[in-house]
Amino acid sequence: MTLLNLEARINEISPASDEWLRAAALHQNNLTKPPRSLGRLEETANRICAMRRTLSPEIQNPSIYIFAADHGVCAEGVNPYPQEVTRQMVLNFLRGGAAINALAQAACAELYVVDVGVAGDPLVDPRLLSRRIGPGSKNFCCQPAMSLEEALAAISLGIECAETAARNGATLLAGGDMGIGNTTVSSALTAAITGLPAEQVCGRGTGSDDAALGRKIDAVKRAVALHADAKHPVQILAQLGGFEIAALCGLCLGAALQHIPLLIDGFICTVAAVLAVRLKPAVRDYLIASHLSSEPGHALLLNDLHLEPLLRLNMRLGEGTGAALAIPIVRAAVAAFTQMATFDSAGVSGAH
Amino acid sequence: MTLLNLEARINEISPASDEWLRAAALHQNNLTKPPRSLGRLEETANRICAMRRTLSPEIQNPSIYIFAADHGVCAEGVNPYPQEVTRQMVLNFLRGGAAINALAQAACAELYVVDVGVAGDPLVDPRLLSRRIGPGSKNFCCQPAMSLEEALAAISLGIECAETAARNGATLLAGGDMGIGNTTVSSALTAAITGLPAEQVCGRGTGSDDAALGRKIDAVKRAVALHADAKHPVQILAQLGGFEIAALCGLCLGAALQHIPLLIDGFICTVAAVLAVRLKPAVRDYLIASHLSSEPGHALLLNDLHLEPLLRLNMRLGEGTGAALAIPIVRAAVAAFTQMATFDSAGVSGAH
Numbered sequence: 001m002t003l004l005n006l007e008a009r010i011n012e013i014s015p016a017s018d019e020w021l022r023a024a025a026l027h028q029n030n031l032t033k034p035p036r037s038l039g040r041l042e043e044t045a046n047r048i049c050a051m052r053r054t055l056s057p058e059i060q061n062p063s064i065y066i067f068a069a070d071h072g073v074c075a076e077g078v079n080p081y082p083q084e085v086t087r088q089m090v091l092n093f094l095r096g097g098a099a100i101n102a103l104a105q106a107a108c109a110e111l112y113v114v115d116v117g118v119a120g121d122p123l124v125d126p127r128l129l130s131r132r133i134g135p136g137s138k139n140f141c142c143q144p145a146m147s148l149e150e151a152l153a154a155i156s157l158g159i160e161c162a163e164t165a166a167r168n169g170a171t172l173l174a175g176g177d178m179g180i181g182n183t184t185v186s187s188a189l190t191a192a193i194t195g196l197p198a199e200q201v202c203g204r205g206t207g208s209d210d211a212a213l214g215r216k217i218d219a220v221k222r223a224v225a226l227h228a229d230a231k232h233p234v235q236i237l238a239q240l241g242g243f244e245i246a247a248l249c250g251l252c253l254g255a256a257l258q259h260i261p262l263l264i265d266g267f268i269c270t271v272a273a274v275l276a277v278r279l280k281p282a283v284r285d286y287l288i289a290s291h292l293s294s295e296p297g298h299a300l301l302l303n304d305l306h307l308e309p310l311l312r313l314n315m316r317l318g319e320g321t322g323a324a325l326a327i328p329i330v331r332a333a334v335a336a337f338t339q340m341a342t343f344d345s346a347g348v349s350g351a352h
Numbered sequence: 353m354t355l356l357n358l359e360a361r362i363n364e365i366s367p368a369s370d371e372w373l374r375a376a377a378l379h380q381n382n383l384t385k386p387p388r389s390l391g392r393l394e395e396t397a398n399r400i401c402a403m404r405r406t407l408s409p410e411i412q413n414p415s416i417y418i419f420a421a422d423h424g425v426c427a428e429g430v431n432p433y434p435q436e437v438t439r440q441m442v443l444n445f446l447r448g449g450a451a452i453n454a455l456a457q458a459a460c461a462e463l464y465v466v467d468v469g470v471a472g473d474p475l476v477d478p479r480l481l482s483r484r485i486g487p488g489s490k491n492f493c494c495q496p497a498m499s500l501e502e503a504l505a506a507i508s509l510g511i512e513c514a515e516t517a518a519r520n521g522a523t524l525l526a527g528g529d530m531g532i533g534n535t536t537v538s539s540a541l542t543a544a545i546t547g548l549p550a551e552q553v554c555g556r557g558t559g560s561d562d563a564a565l566g567r568k569i570d571a572v573k574r575a576v577a578l579h580a581d582a583k584h585p586v587q588i589l590a591q592l593g594g595f596e597i598a599a600l601c602g603l604c605l606g607a608a609l610q611h612i613p614l615l616i617d618g619f620i621c622t623v624a625a626v627l628a629v630r631l632k633p634a635v636r637d638y639l640i641a642s643h644l645s646s647e648p649g650h651a652l653l654l655n656d657l658h659l660e661p662l663l664r665l666n667m668r669l670g671e672g673t674g675a676a677l678a679i680p681i682v683r684a685a686v687a688a689f690t691q692m693a694t695f696d697s698a699g700v701s702g703a704h
Contacts, residue, residue: 039668346440
């Protein structure tokens with residue numbers, strides 16, 4: 001895909017429907033409850049009606065895509081875990097032993113694991129979607145993380161995953177990430193997008209000590225200075241991103257193209273979502289913020305998106321765990337909207 | 353049941369186990385995730401291990417008991433909805449048209465509707481547990497809401513419901529309420545328990561306007577002054593409570609007796625929980641705060657219990673809706689704890 005092709009594609013994205021949003025809000029007031037007493041469940045259901053252009057939305061086959069990739073910036077000593085953990089965790093996902101496996105199963109959601117660029121030899125497993133762009137990104141402290149072509153290929157993959165999910169009947173999508181070093185990458189992207197200083201957008205990720213946090217801040221500063229020329233979102237993704245983040249950006253674009261709500265997970269997914277919204281502002285209409293991670297950059301990005309997270313549980317694991325946890329909340333919001341009786345049908349008296 | 357019988361019974365309640373709590377925390381650190389990265393899910397799973405005295409807790413047959421009753425204080429014009437809505441909503445629960453029906457179904461939870469004292473003729477329906485103490489409480493602005501015997505009978509009913517649920521294999525309980533006027537009752541109880549002024553503990557409930565809120569505050573002030581002699585929790589419940597609140601207090605005691613976690617819902621359930629904890633402090637160990645309601649007294653009571661709610665979704669519906677919504681969160685917390693691989697078993701490297 002060329003940049004022109006991508007731009008043509010995302011021009012097809014249309015905003016969610018204001019008319020359906022208003023119709024949904026009117027319907028809420030007829031349901032047997034005091035007005036607005038279901039709080040954010042009402043807002044969530046109404047937004048989904050607006051995305052899906054219906055007053056009978058359904059949550060079918062919720063599908064979580066975890067994109068896994070490695071990051072050249074690990075050479076800067078930014079992470080307490082060795083890089084091989086990306087690969088080991090992909091194997092753990094495939095065997096069902098990770099947190100996201102338990103949470104996806106508890107949420108009755110489908111889980112897809114996509115190798116977009118794990119370092120080393122290609123992993124071969126029938127349960128793995130092997131869609132490698134390369135064996136990890138380059139160290140962006142010295143050179144662009146990837147070429148523009150690679151970034152476009154990863155975005156295109158994300159769009160394709162949303163299309164496949166829609167074809168399989170999914171009406172709710174969620175993104176997840178695995179990639180040792182990717183909070184550093186997300187911090188660099190956040191600094192580049194927002195102009196905020198590295199100190200403000202870097203956190204402890206998987207658990208960096210002060211020394212590793214110092215190296216992380218330093219790496220982000222050097223990377224942002226080196227790639228200060230990047231202005232277009234795809235260029236920023238190529239120079240400072242990672243394969244899984246580019247794919248997640250594509251998943252957001254694809255969800256919007258398919259009029260499917262997408263639950264964004266933590267810091268990594270949210271930076272991908274912000275880049276998708278920079279590419280096409282209407283994408284925001286299809287995003288639901290699942291949770292607030294304890295990674296400091298996350299709140300800044302959700303603020304940028306004007307999205308309020310559903311959950312605040314001090315989680316910071318990634319893998320799509322926050323998004324998986326929000327699936328039952330979204331399901332409950334839609335169930336209340338579509339299954340509740342009205343005051344008239346139930347013969348319940350309204351307020352004086 | 354006499355007060356002496358009740359006191360003997362609740363003396364059997366033992367605190368959750370510190371040893372199992374520590375063992376659970378150690379186990380969390382072996383699971384394939386950065387330490388503490390599942391945030392409040394870890395704390396929740398660990399607490400359930402401590403309640404259940406096991407490292408293999410299960411969430412089976414989560415059961416929601418909604419207790420419905422009417423309140424004499426409605427005569428003071430404290431509520432925008434007519435009192436007959438209690439009865440109408442019970443019928444709505446039985447037909448499956450209320451918010452709690454949708455949310456319980458979405459959470460794969462059993463829902464039990466108990467008539468503890470709905471005004472008018474007894475409701476007859478095979479799906480209803482008819483355990484009436486009387487046709488609603490008295491107006492506590494003029495007299496005690498109920499006799500001590502009635503309060504004890506309602507508490508005893510709640511204990512019995514927890515026993516029945518345990519016998520049916522439930523390992524997670526939740527309480528819900530229905531009773532027009534019961535935020536006024538809960539505000540009066542909160543004022544009596546905490547000593548806080550009526551203005552601080554009264555909110556708009558189902559949606560009172562300024563005039564109705566004024567009548568509510570006035571009714572609470574008069575009631576608290578009239579029943580200032582009540583000091584024992586059961587006496588407070590009898591003079592200022594309601595049948596459903598006394599039953600919910602019993603459900604908390606029963607859950608603790610059965611070593612079963614109980615999800616407390618909003619303001620009404622939480623005031624019942626506080627009274628149960630006043631009767632026996634170890635009850636607190638078995639309570640999980642599901643959500644923070646927008647009713648102002650709720651935060652004060654959760655603070656009193658030193659419990660942090662899992663959800664903050666601006667809900668204020670009651671019926672157990674907040675508790676139902678937290679069931680999938682608790683299920684996910686336990687699923688992650690019991691299903692995840694360890695670093696050793698999965699061959700995943702730990703931090704440097």
